[in-house]
Amino acid sequence: GGLNLLEDTIAAISTPLGEGGIGIVRLSGPAAFDIAKKIFRSKKKEWSAAEGHRLVYGHILDPAGQIVDEVLLGYMKAPHTYTREDIIEINCHGGIVPSKKILELVLSAGARLARPGEFSLRAFLNGRIDLAQAESIIDIIRARTETGLKLAVAQLNGSLSRKILELQDRLLGLLAQVEANIDFPEDDLEAATGQELLRTVGELLEQVEDLIRGAQAGKIYREGIRTIIIGRPNVGKSSLLNALLRENRAIVSDIPGTTRDIIEEMINIGGIPLKIIDTAGLHETENIIEKIGMEKTREMINRADLVLVVLDAGRELVAADLDIIGSVRDKKAVFLVNKDDLAEKKISVEELDVLAAGRPVLWVSAKEETGLDELEEKIFEMVMGGHLSGTDDALVTNTRHKQALEAAQRHLTDAVAELKKKVPVDVAAIDIRAAWEALGEITGNTVTEDLLDRIFADFCIGK
Ligand code: GDP
Ligand code: ZN
Numbered sequence: 001g002g003l004n005l006l007e008d009t010i011a012a013i014s015t016p017l018g019e020g021g022i023g024i025v026r027l028s029g030p031a032a033f034d035i036a037k038k039i040f041r042s043k044k045k046e047w048s049a050a051e052g053h054r055l056v057y058g059h060i061l062d063p064a065g066q067i068v069d070e071v072l073l074g075y076m077k078a079p080h081t082y083t084r085e086d087i088i089e090i091n092c093h094g095g096i097v098p099s100k101k102i103l104e105l106v107l108s109a110g111a112r113l114a115r116p117g118e119f120s121l122r123a124f125l126n127g128r129i130d131l132a133q134a135e136s137i138i139d140i141i142r143a144r145t146e147t148g149l150k151l152a153v154a155q156l157n158g159s160l161s162r163k164i165l166e167l168q169d170r171l172l173g174l175l176a177q178v179e180a181n182i183d184f185p186e187d188d189l190e191a192a193t194g195q196e197l198l199r200t201v202g203e204l205l206e207q208v209e210d211l212i213r214g215a216q217a218g219k220i221y222r223e224g225i226r227t228i229i230i231g232r233p234n235v236g237k238s239s240l241l242n243a244l245l246r247e248n249r250a251i252v253s254d255i256p257g258t259t260r261d262i263i264e265e266m267i268n269i270g271g272i273p274l275k276i277i278d279t280a281g282l283h284e285t286e287n288i289i290e291k292i293g294m295e296k297t298r299e300m301i302n303r304a305d306l307v308l309v310v311l312d313a314g315r316e317l318v319a320a321d322l323d324i325i326g327s328v329r330d331k332k333a334v335f336l337v338n339k340d341d342l343a344e345k346k347i348s349v350e351e352l353d354v355l356a357a358g359r360p361v362l363w364v365s366a367k368e369e370t371g372l373d374e375l376e377e378k379i380f381e382m383v384m385g386g387h388l389s390g391t392d393d394a395l396v397t398n399t400r401h402k403q404a405l406e407a408a409q410r411h412l413t414d415a416v417a418e419l420k421k422k423v424p425v426d427v428a429a430i431d432i433r434a435a436w437e438a439l440g441e442i443t444g445n446t447v448t449e450d451l452l453d454r455i456f457a458d459f460c461i462g463k
Contacts, residue, residue, distance in 0.1 A: 006085075006125065009035060010118055011111035013099045014089070014463070023099030027088040027111055028119055033075065036088045038109040039102075040073055052077045060090065060102050068105065069098040083119055084126035117456035120463055124444060124452075131444025131455070132161045135398055138458060139222060147271030148221045151395050160396065163211070164442050167204055167408075171436040174200060178429040190425060197428060198419040204435075205412040211396050212405050217384060218397035224266070224273035225383055228300055230328075231310030232320050236338040239366035240310060241265065241276060248376070270380045277304065298327060306383065307333040313363065314342040317351065325355050333359050334378055341365040400441075400455070407438035 009029030015022065027035060042058035053076050060068040074089040081087040090106075092098045107113060120134045132155055139152035154160075174197055181193045229237045248267045267274040277300060301307060307328045311321060325335075335356050337347055340363040352361055360378050364371030396402055415431035440446025 006122065009111045010114035010122075011035075011103060011106045012114040012119070013103055014119075015094075015099070021094050023092050023094050023102075025090040025092065025099055025102045025106060026119065027090075027106060028081075028083045028085045028114075028122060029111070030086065031110055032086040032088045035106055035109045035111050036073060036075070036090070039105045040071070040090070042073075053080070060092070060105065062101075062105060063108075068101050069093055071102075079126075082128070083122040084128045085122060115456075117458065117463055121452065121456045129156075130158070130161050131447060131452075132164070132398075132401065132442050133158055134444075135400075135455060137463060139397060141463065144224060144266055144273040145221070145268045145271045148273065148397075151218065151221055151397050154395075155397070160401070161443050163207075164439050167207060168436055168439050168443075168445075170200065170204055171432055171439070174432055175429055175436070178425050178432075181425055191422075193425050194419055194422060194428075197425060197432075198416065201412055201415050201419065201428075201432065205409065205416060208405055208409050208412060208435075208439075212402060212409060215396035215402040215405065218395035219399065219402070220272055220383060221395070222397035224275045225305045225379075226277060226303060227274050227306045227308060228277045228304040229308045229310060230297070230301070230324055232312070232318075232324070235310045235312040235315075236366045237310050240308075240336065240338060240364070243366045243369050243372060244276075244375075247372075269376050269383075272380065272383060274306075274379065301327055301331060305332065306379065307331045308336055309333055310336045310338050311347060311352070313337045313339045313345050313347055316346045322355075329357075332382055334375065334382070335359065335361040336371075336375065337361065337363045338366055340370060341368045404438050404441040407441075408435040411435035411438060 007030065009027055009031040011025060011027045014024045014026040039060050039062075040058055041061055042056050053074075055072050055074045057070075057072055059070050062068050069092045072091040074087075074091065076087045076089075078084055078086045090102055092102055103113075117134075117138075120129070120137050123129050124131055124134045136152045136155035140149065140156065143149035143152055177193060177197070181190060229241060231237050244267050245265060248269065265276045267276060309324060309328060311317070333356075335352065337352070349361075360382070362371050362375055362378060364375060396405065411431040411434040415428045415435070418428045418431065419425075437446045441451070444452075
């Protein structure tokens with residue numbers, strides 16, 4: 001737990017470590033100004049924290065009085081700050097050494113090293129943002145496409161929170177009605193209340209279900225589609241991947257603290273990040289199936305959301321192709337007959353259509369870059385088919401939020417069933433209350449300390 005730690009002043013380097021224009025060491029908490037005073041000297045007059053939001057030029061000095069760096073010190077008085085606490089931001093020269101040295105000085109002057117996400121946790125605990133907004137900060141940092149970023153920013157602005165709060169409000173209204181009913185138990189009133197509850201609960205259930213449906217698309221925008229390219233050696237897997245990357249390479253942000261054992265290439269298909277799993281063999285003209293073994297390949301295929309099966313238009317289908325096709329029998333797959341530019345085709349359209357079993361077959365050429373637009377359209381259609389593809393501002397992108405919505409959905413469904421059976425309204429109220437609580441986990445108004453710890457542990461330090 002760590003909810004009682006708001007008396008501490010926390011500090012961290014808020015910019016990514018490494019070469020950069022500037023580095024920022026950020027402090028938040030009641031002692032932020034006093035700590036800064038101990039290590040900062042302004043050239044001009046004595047600076048005073050009472051003045052509020054200011055930027056001052058000066059130097060950071062070590063205990064021996066030696067200049068460590070020349071800096072711009074920003075100070076912001078509570079409560080009009082990100083954390084609603086006093087904040088000091090020391091803008092120093094970029095690079096690891098100055099910011100690390102300044103962080104050390106700040107820590108020895110009385111600050112405590114911030115845990116991952118602790119600045120955002122404080123903003124949440126101090127009521128500046130709600131939980132869904134805090135979580136969107138991770139998504140903003142990690143967004144891989146413009147659409148993903150747009151959704152995360154909308155969430156930070158509270159678009160999802162507003163919807164959830166509205167639902168919660170209406171559920172509370174129902175509970176108040178039930179309360180009133182308990183005080184005046186008359187059969188007629190009870191029946192009328194039951195009818196009205198049934199109507200409203202049904203309506204709210206629909207809204208919750210809308211949000212859940214949107215979550216399928218939201219999750220895709222946020223987390224991307226795991227895609228694997230398979231095919232015999234020399235069919236043109238690498239060439240195709242490169243052709244796709246040339247036009248559509250997505251923004252890849254390095255996420256501090258994550259290790260990546262397999263390299264993923266990110267492609268942006270209509271705002272959807274496609275994570276192409278680039279196994280060790282993928283770039284070599286070797287069959288990845290031979291190289292890493294059938295079992296491992298099966299596992300990768302199983303975990304993929306989408307499989308691109310590549311075949312060579314200039315070669316007849318052989319047993320190895322059929323094996324590969326067989327291994328994706330139950331998967332979402334696109335069959336790509338590459339080298340469509342070759343004059344002589346050795347693959348029969350009819351035979352392949354049978355093997356594809358209703359899934360799309362596209363003739364493409366990595367060399368001449370033909371058929372790739374159709375491929376992108378197909379992928380978008382397959383991935384978004386059935387889900388709403390518009391980017392509603394309040395799209396649920398977070399699995400945790402989706403689970404909370406599903407819990408609310410279960411309770412509301414139960415409530416509807418009970419009300420239909422005309423049980424006493426205070427029995428149905430138990431489920432209505434449970435739904436209200438489940439929704440509160442999204443915005444954080446009914447959240448447990450344990451859950452908070454888990455959510456904020458996912459942040460990077462300095463955020
Ligand atoms: P991989 O082993 O499946 O990754 O295949 P590569 O991408 O390494 O390509 C194998 C060979 O096929 C190379 O010589 C490529 O130049 C050639 N190739 C790839 N795509 C095409 C294409 O669309 N048309 C033609 N004619 N050759 C291609
Ligand atoms: Zn290759």
